[in-house]
Amino acid sequence: MNATLDIGSTVGDFYVEYYIKTSSDSESYIVTDSERNRALMKLYTDKVWDTLPSCNMNHHSFAKMIDSDSITIDGKEYYYIIRDYVDGNRISDLIDEGTTYDWDEASEIIMKVLSAVDYLHGQTPKVFHNDITARNVLVYEEDGKTKICVIGLGHISGRVMGKAPFCTTDLNNWYRAPETFKGIYNERSDIFSIGVLLYTMLVGHEPWLVDIDNPDPRVKPDILKSLRNLATNLTDDIGLTDDQKQILDKMLELDYDKRYQSVREVCTDLIAERVNAESKGVQLHIDTKKLPKKHNNLSDCEYEEVTKKEKTVKQSKGQGFADVAGMEDVKQMLFKEVMFVMQNPDKAEKYRLKTPNGVLFYGPPGCGKTFIAQKFAEESKLNFKMVKASDLGSIYIHGTQGKIAELFEEAEEDAPTVICFDELDGMVPDRSTIHSENASGEVNEFLSQLNNCAERGIFVIGTINRPEKIDSAILRTGRLDKAVYISLPDYEARKQLFKIHLEGRFNEDSIDIDHLARQTEGYVASDISYIVNEAAIESAMADVPISQGCLLAEISRTSPSVTQDDAADYARMRAKFEQRSVGNQRRKVGFMQN
DSSP states (O other): OOSSSSOOOOEEEEEEEEEEEOOOOOEEEEEETOOOOEEEEEESSSSSSGSSSSSSOOOTOOEEEEEEEEEEEEEEEEEEEEOOOOOOEHHEEETTTTOOOOOHHHHHHHHHHHHHHHHHSSSSOOOOOOOOOGEEEHHHHHHTTTEEEEGGGGOBBBESSSSSSOOOTTOOOOOOOOGGGGGGHHHHHHHHHHHHHHHHHHHHHOOOOSSSTOOTTTTTHHHHHHHHHHHSSSSSSSSSHHHHHHHHHHOOSSSHHHHHSHHHHHHHHHHHHHHHHHHHTOOOOOOOSSSSOOOOTTTTOOOOOOOOSOOOOOOOOOOGGOOOOOOOOHHHHHHIIIIIHOOHHHHHHHOOOOOEEEEESSSSSSHHHHHHHHHHHHHHHHHEEOOOOGGGOOSSSTHHHHHHHHHHHHHHOOOOOEESSGGGGTSOGGGGGGOOHHHHHHHHHHHHHHHGEEEEEEEEEEEEEGGGGOOOOGGTSSSOEEEEEEOOOOOOHHHHHHHHTTTOOBBOOTOOHHHHHHHTOOOOOOHHHHHHHHHHHHHHHHHHBOOOHHEEEEEEEOOOSSSSSHHHHHHHHHHHHHHHHHHHHHOOOOOOOO
């Protein structure tokens, strides 16, 4: 078929360097800009990006879209998309040259493919690649690291339950899940295709092939179905461990209901297999000598480790400190010593300002330790991650240590980042009280990652009721540099709490917040929230505005969460903790709240 565009013709700001090929719905060209930088152009007769909601995909494993528009040629309108040119090798070409991969090499690349596909599945609405094959994954080396680029985006669509909105005659049938021949394309069909890719990388050809030298990509569906149904123990003799076989078998499961349901399920099992293998001394590697060097700069394709279950560091949105009653000293400290420095890196460098590595919030339960950490993240607009002890648990030996390392690595990649460790004693208990070598190793890993983490753009907040329960080494200089006592809310703080929780509700105008604050001495923030919510429910059921009387009735029915004896005990604990800290020549800790 003749090319529509001539060599040397212009499209936007680009010149056509040469024609590559024509597929069922597009023509492919290499184009160059005025500085001779190469790019890949797809020319379409239909306006395809109306059906491709992810054509400008902000993910490091897809080539960046540079330009898209329409062009008239000989009176006919065409549409084009120009993307960065990635100078890599197709996995299919490497396999044709005799390259095969061991499990470690293949699974490392597959994790990157899964990350890219997970990005598609996470769009709103979801979209699916529908054409993952060895031809549509490029591999290359950059800065000594293996990277991939997923191409072949002409079949991306939403969920399909019937006739596909794209041409199916040019799909490679060996990679197609059984349900796609019935018009069903979704998460599980993409997972099946990635499973075929993984098998192909391990063995050197697609599964179920009879004539390996002539793998007709358009094998008839009925023949393919027969071959698949006849095949048993597909992964038995290809040198895999039981864990590896189980993963691959589940990806290649012909029964739709027994296959992995989501990409993240596959990632979870691959990570678990890796951790288990490492605990047994198996080393992971990729032979980067097999990969070509990359020549063009892909500004949005910086390397990102994709062996995490999911991206969990996010930017918080909300009203920030406006929702926090009292704690003015704490808020001022966080603003001056952390927020200002992390938000103004130029000034920090100019004035040699340094943020503390972290802060420990301690004190009675219900006083807002975790709450102010969340509101600090909202106020600062910094990336934020909330971590509980259960998030770091693992059934594998040394698994938790690996999760801790991954957590800090992810935070560093997204720096500046705030990590809040809720109930810190569950993660770094006093090592003198534990008798497990594995548990001690987890504490050591945590302390190691915490060392001078501010230099990596990470600020850590730990929350705990009783600081004597955590390992004392965490409070040394260069780890959690400050300890802040979060006390019971005082009168002014209680007034503000009532005002915050009553705001926007159906209230009587005669509510006396001053009186409510006086009646709740010794109550913590969570108590006041509970009182207002209960009063609101009672009023809603009676279909009347929230009244002073209703609130006072709830106060009379609600006892403070922290008793007077508890409060006195916490006061003694605070005094003892501060005295110990001063004795260790640390700066005195604690912020009084009026």
